[in-house]
Amino acid sequence: MRHSIVAGNWKMHKTYSETHTLLDELIEKLPSGKEVEVIVAPTFVNLASAVAHLEGTNVQVAAQNMHQAEGGAFTGEISAQMLTSIGVETVIIGHSERRHYFNETDAVLADKVNTALRHNMRVIYCIGEELKDRESKQFLNVIFNQLRDGLFHLTKEQWSNIVIAYEPVWAIGTGMTATPEQAQEIHAFIRQEIDRKYDKSVAENTSILYGGSVKPSNAQEIFSKPDVDGGLIGGAALVADDFVAIVNAAN
Numbered sequence: 001m002r003h004s005i006v007a008g009n010w011k012m013h014k015t016y017s018e019t020h021t022l023l024d025e026l027i028e029k030l031p032s033g034k035e036v037e038v039i040v041a042p043t044f045v046n047l048a049s050a051v052a053h054l055e056g057t058n059v060q061v062a063a064q065n066m067h068q069a070e071g072g073a074f075t076g077e078i079s080a081q082m083l084t085s086i087g088v089e090t091v092i093i094g095h096s097e098r099r100h101y102f103n104e105t106d107a108v109l110a111d112k113v114n115t116a117l118r119h120n121m122r123v124i125y126c127i128g129e130e131l132k133d134r135e136s137k138q139f140l141n142v143i144f145n146q147l148r149d150g151l152f153h154l155t156k157e158q159w160s161n162i163v164i165a166y167e168p169v170w171a172i173g174t175g176m177t178a179t180p181e182q183a184q185e186i187h188a189f190i191r192q193e194i195d196r197k198y199d200k201s202v203a204e205n206t207s208i209l210y211g212g213s214v215k216p217s218n219a220q221e222i223f224s225k226p227d228v229d230g231g232l233i234g235g236a237a238l239v240a241d242d243f244v245a246i247v248n249a250a251n
């Protein structure tokens, strides 16, 4: 069901002790209301202890990636079953850093989505254009292709476990944010294409998050747009006060 979500993607930051210090601060400072779902995605090595640490709170834990195979000789990789076995039920798939630095193609990502859904996991699927696509005015095509190749093979029913994060690559970690109007334009486009492929109920029930230099100073304006259902936060998720302020902006 469509609802507000604020998720912190911690990327390759925070050691074990730093992870737990930040979690303690979040537990102390996050609002207790349940209107906004709060998710944190620490690194793999800290997932199990984060789940234990957050037990009894409203904060969910997500993984930043997973492998598409059920298991086997894939040195260094992590399977869906390993994640669910420690209580991680949400996974970020298709982040632009995975696409760019680790050559993850839409075909591989579609496989990862299938595997995650087979294990009843929820997927936060990231899409977004690069600066060159915006400059050449190809950004809607790029976004459509990512949607089609990563998600449009799914059945209508499977969409209940899909959350989309629109993250324009040019806005990630750059301090350059999409304007609220630019975010709204793309979010409405994504919803329209889901409606065209499936139907209104799928489109209206899918949460679509914005990511890319969201900060306490711009969160409220971005989240106020009708098709923006929350955010996927990078840098600002590493500072408790900033992340809490962003959660409050979504409330």
Ligand SMILES: O=C(CO)COP(=O)(O)O
Binding pocket: 009, 095, 167, 171, 172, 173, 174, 175, 211, 212, 213, 214, 232, 233, 234, 235, 236
């Ligand atoms: O990539 C992001 C979240 O997944 C966004 O990162 P920043 O908020 O640091 O721009």
